[in-house]
Amino acid sequence: MAALGFNLIAAMVIFTAFWVVTTSKLIHAAVALMGTLFGVAGLYVYLYADFLAATQVIIYVGGILVLIIFGVMLTHRVSGIDTLQTNMPNRPAAAVVVFLLFMGLTALLFRTPWHMADAAPVVSTVEIIGAALLTRYLLHFEVASVLLLVALLGAAYLARREDG
């Protein structure tokens, strides 16, 4: 049952990600991206990363995806579900390059003897992550908060500037 669920989630992630990069309708791509992000959250659940799964749903699906859809809506005169976009003329070349990269990485994956340590997964990761963020990773945490503040101020300034 668990293996079936894992296979379903993996298939959903790959299928929707393929849809994101191949469909010509931007809103469809955004909805497919939502499927991919939910699927990745499901993979986190299978990896015993409960806090990350919740963060993925809240920040990616609830924040970044909404931002992306706003971006689509704000940059097109026609507001509808059929907002089209065209592709670069280098599609076959890109497909060949990506396919070669995919074959190379897959060969690397199956030829490497991965050393797997079999440690028992923890039941809840929230406590460990919270303690680590405020002790060992405190500096990184503060720097990340400053980065967010600067990025959001900069984004607001860039988007609201009147004279280009």
Added chain:
Amino acid sequence: MDSLQSYLFISIVLFCLGLYGVMTRRNGVAILMGVELILNAANINFVAFNRFGGMTQALPGHIFALFVIVMAAAEAAVALAIIINLYKTFSTVNVDEAHELQG
């Protein structure tokens, strides 16, 4: 199926699809979606190595993935502000049409 290799394989597929999107799309927002796919592929790797590498008491992979999500949020906000500015200046969001340095 629930092994390190299967997670790494999903991550490889996500990364390659994201790279394909970044290379072939002309619309800035669609390129941003490809970048998000690549970042998610990296995050799956971090968490999978954390799970199967025996680091289940300190969780450095989870912390790293959290910071990647923070960075992705900042990157999406700035990228969309730039794209909206681009649209105001050039009336297009196709990245290959905006090639004048002073519009």
